[in-house]
Amino acid sequence: MGILTLIVSGAILLLLTGATVTATVLGLVLFTPLIVLSSPIWVPAAFVLFFVAAGFLSLCGFGVAVVGGLAWSYRYFRGLHPAGSDRFNYARSRIYDTASHVKDYAREYGGYLQSKVKDAAPGA
Numbered sequence: 001m002g003i004l005t006l007i008v009s010g011a012i013l014l015l016l017t018g019a020t021v022t023a024t025v026l027g028l029v030l031f032t033p034l035i036v037l038s039s040p041i042w043v044p045a046a047f048v049l050f051f052v053a054a055g056f057l058s059l060c061g062f063g064v065a066v067v068g069g070l071a072w073s074y075r076y077f078r079g080l081h082p083a084g085s086d087r088f089n090y091a092r093s094r095i096y097d098t099a100s101h102v103k104d105y106a107r108e109y110g111g112y113l114q115s116k117v118k119d120a121a122p123g124a
Contacts (some may be wrong), residue, residue, distance in 0.1 A: 011039070072084075
């Protein structure tokens, strides 16, 4: 009984596949001249529609990102601790620490470089 079901369903799927391929080939044979003759209209229209749709979707995506960023900033500055605020505080402290280390390094070695310049050009 199982093999009979397999054979029947396989035959039906094979028949449907053949009908689909036949309809596709006949459609291409019948509509290719129409597509070729009207392609000077369809190609620019497709480009315009693509760029309009891409621009609209990009604008919507950027708008959602801006609204999300503003909502996160509002919650952060109100002290509500939104998701990721701990990482933001850590990054801010790392940037501040790095800047202070660079400032200390520059202050420490700035005099060294100025003395080397005076050694290279004593009259300067």
